[in-house]
Amino acid sequence: MTNNRLRCLIISISIGLIVLFIVGAIIYLARQSERKTIDYDACPRPTQFATDYDFDYTKKNNEYRNTNSSIDYFRLSLSWSPTFCKAQANAKNLFQCQHSFGFIVHGLWPSTFKKGSSLHSHNSHPRNCRDEKPMPIEIIRKYFCMMPSENLMQGEWEKHGTCYWGKPEEYFEQIKSLHSKINMPNDIHEILNGESSSKRASIRQSFLKLNPELKSEHIDINIGNKGKTLKEIGFCYDRSFNHIACNQNM
Template structure:
């Protein structure tokens, strides 16, 4: 009889702890999923992006277009701000005046062609529509 009471007590305590754990997890997840406000001042936009913008390929003398190359993969291009800013001597002030770590330069279409120069990679900046300014954050 004593073994049955002990067994029932252990089972009751175990079930109680499991229920308590589940309720605690639900409360924790509910608080985590509350909509958080974004502090836009923590990552301000550069002043030159205060209005819509676009890349003006006509102002670049070395701008080229390559629509015949295949896209074999996309290359993620990152820069590490602390090292980049050491070499800038006052240029690129927006990036260098803030405490950025990695900065995404782009996700660039690339090709596997052997011995390929940068001109053999797929490129067609002239037909790109500008990114909505609301997305840039």
């Protein structure tokens, strides 16, 4: 009888320890997941963030305000960082260009369809709907991996985010949600430096292979320099943030 009781006690203690281990592991993994979501510790950040990143469209050449256009779709634009940096005279002073970023988020843009047969320009889209104060540096730090520039983040929030979202956190969370669902190819450098007769087609295929939910028309690729230089890649969404064809909206 004593041996049975001892055996039961040992089994109970063992089960208790296993349960505690499992619960502890779940809590640890949950906290790790939350930490990664909030901090993005895998990417570089400046040792000192800028403090003068406010945006005022009235002081920018070629900027305008448009609060009258409808919002028919959204465009997530990803910039190819090497091309951007190559074109900047002050690239060595830009944090983005001091590190090996590939695609970065340029912005998420509320946009309007073409109306009838009228010409459709960039001025047709909603823009600079509200003048906002500089967002807290905590928001800059939280999403810096996606958009490694304080000025870029503040500018995109004011130029585009204010036309649909109430707070910068809502804007950048929507960007993060869409961006996180796109698997990025690792062979873009190889394609651009290779002998492919159509770099646009090769880049498109790389994205399609890694993202089976995408269709060819969901991806808009902006290439310049006679098809040699990748500038940006756009993904288009309806008002429920489901993929739609980009070409019909250009």
